[in-house]
Amino acid sequence: MSREAAIKALADCRERIDAIDRRLLALLNERTRVVEEIGRIKRECKMPIYEPKREEDVLRNVSEHNGGPMAVDAARRIFERIIDEMRTLQKLKMEATGDGEVE
Amino acid sequence: MSREAAIKALADCRERIDAIDRRLLALLNERTRVVEEIGRIKRECKMPIYEPKREEDVLRNVSEHNGGPMAVDAARRIFERIIDEMRTLQKLKMEATGDGEVE
Numbered sequence: 001m002s003r004e005a006a007i008k009a010l011a012d013c014r015e016r017i018d019a020i021d022r023r024l025l026a027l028l029n030e031r032t033r034v035v036e037e038i039g040r041i042k043r044e045c046k047m048p049i050y051e052p053k054r055e056e057d058v059l060r061n062v063s064e065h066n067g068g069p070m071a072v073d074a075a076r077r078i079f080e081r082i083i084d085e086m087r088t089l090q091k092l093k094m095e096a097t098g099d100g101e102v103e
Numbered sequence: 104m105s106r107e108a109a110i111k112a113l114a115d116c117r118e119r120i121d122a123i124d125r126r127l128l129a130l131l132n133e134r135t136r137v138v139e140e141i142g143r144i145k146r147e148c149k150m151p152i153y154e155p156k157r158e159e160d161v162l163r164n165v166s167e168h169n170g171g172p173m174a175v176d177a178a179r180r181i182f183e184r185i186i187d188e189m190r191t192l193q194k195l196k197m198e199a200t201g202d203g204e205v206e
Contacts, residue, residue, distance in 0.1 A: 006148040013141045014157070020134045021161065022168050024127065024185075025178060031123045032173040038116045045109040054117070061121050065128055070135040074188040075128060081184040082127075085177040 028082070035086045039093050049090050055083055131185070138189045142196050152193050158186055 001009070042049055059076055066075045104112070145152055162179055169178045 001144065001147055003148055006144050006150065009144050010141060010150075013137050013144070014160075016137050017134060017161070018164050020130055020137070021164055021182070024130050024134075024182075025165060025168055026170075027123055027127050027130065028178065028181065029170060029173050031120060031127075032171075034116050034119050034123070036172065038113060041104065041109050041112050041116070044104055045106055047109065047113075057117075058120070058124065061124055062128060065125050067129075067132060068135075069139065070132050070188075071192070074192065075131065078131065078181070078184050078188060079124070079127075081181050085173075085181060089174070089177065 031082070032086065032089065035090065036093070039090045043094065043097060049094055050087065058083060134185070135189065135192065138193065139196070142193045146197065146200060152197055153190065161186060 039049065041047075059079060062075050062079045063072050066072050142152065144150075162182060165178050165182045166175050169175050
């Protein structure tokens with residue numbers, strides 16, 4: 001491959017990655033909305049926010065459905081970060097509305 | 104909301120999250136395939152794998168397109184993890200095939 005062809009191919013790959021990232025972002029925001037809904041239900045019913053068992057289920061779902069080529073360990077670490085960010089969000093909401101207080 | 108209705112609503116939310124996660128996973132694997140393609144082109148043309156400028160562009164794309172409700176900082180931290188995992192993948196491939204060696 002000539003250097004010129006390589007530069008063109010790389011630019012094309014980067015456009016594809018940017019488009020994938022925007023779709024990832026949209027899905028992450030959709031996930032955030034569902035997590036917020038969970039938080040509202042739990043606060044209303046004074047249920048515990050943090051459920052380690054559920055986090056294990058999420059990671060199991062990820063491990064079981066990873067078709068590759070991304071390694072399972074890499075997928076788990078990415079989802080651990082996602083879970084962690086969403087837990088922080090729920091904690092902040094809980095503090096803002098008062099522990100277990102009905103909105 | 105009764106406790107029973109809450110439990111049902113939470114189960115429904117969790118199913119939605121699991122479905123979103125499977126879509127996220129499919130997109131992350133699609134992204135991995137493009138990153139692998141970039142790696143192949145770069146190795147063939149002996150171009151540098153690590154490009155901090157490009158990583159900044161990826162994070163800028165994320166910040167600019169985050170419609171919320173997820174916070175921009177949270178989105179950036181998630182994508183920093185994604186970039187980091189894919190950089191590790193490229194590094195491992197590079198070591199496996201030899202630095203700059205044509206596959």
